[in-house]
Amino acid sequence: MRAMILAAGRGNRMRPLTDNQPKPLLPVAGKPLLAYHLEKLAAAGVNEVVINHAWHGEKIENFVGDGSQWGLQISLSAEPEGGLETAGGIIKALPLLGDDPFWVINGDIWTDWNYQDLPTHLEDEQLAHLIMVDNPVHHSEGDFGVENGRLISKGSERKTFSGIGLYRKELLAPFPPGKQALKAFFDAAIEQKQLVGTCWNGLWTDVGTPERLHQLNQQLEK
Incomplete structure (x- = not known):
């Protein structure tokens, strides 16, 4: 099984904490995200993890090394200044991710989810399986509805995408490299009924601002 961690964002909302380091290296309970x-x-x-980077990417490279301290083989996908956004970053890294489904995880989230419980299989018609969570206060409108395991664009029971999912390369492979957001790819897959999801209600935080980082640290110190 392979996985990709998205770590190329500039982290503007997290400034000044990210002025001199990438957001995924910010400490939570004394340990980098x-x-x-x-x-x-x-x-x-x-066994194999791909990490993309742009802002202060050399610090990510120095931190992870070759991955041996975690028993992992780590490959790095460097992006130009400013990054390629989420979809663009994954597309650039596809040659490193192989032909089988792979996990993609946002590097700036924290969760107590046990990754051994993540989905590992997609049916033939499915392009991705997303983990959905309850809507946080800062994103109260949610992203997608969930109906009988499928994700839908509309619906009263909208949930928030956690930033964790299982992907087929075919979700993104037909498109050339370049700066591209991910939502349009999800919307296209939803239209073709090729996007599924699982709802989960454990601890999850989008560590997007200094205030949320502080709240998470306080929560974990209790």
Whole structure:
């Protein structure tokens, strides 16, 4: 099983904490966010991890090394200044991710989800399986509805995409590299009924602002 951790964002909302370091290296309970993901992926049986980077990418490279301290083989996908956005970053890294479905995880989230419980299989017609969570206060409108395991564009029970999912390369492979957001690809897959999801209600935080980082640290110190 392979996985990709998205770590190329500039983290503007997290400034000044990200002025001199990438957001995935910010500490949570004394440990960089990125380390949590690497530990969990290794425990889940992942062998190869791809990490993209742009802002202060050399610090990510220095931190992860070759991945041996986690028992992982880590490949790095460097992006130009400003990054390629989520879809663009994954498309650039596809040659490193192989032909089988792979996990993609946002590097700036924290969760107590056990990655051994992540989906590992997609039916033939499915392009991705997303983990959905309850809507946080800062994103109260949610992203997609969930209906009988399928994701839909509309619906009263909208949930928020957690930033964790299982992807087929075919979701993105037909498109050339370049700066591209991911939502349009999800919307196209939903229209073709090729996007599924699982709802989960454990601990999850989009560590997007200094305030949320502080709240998470307080929560974990209790």
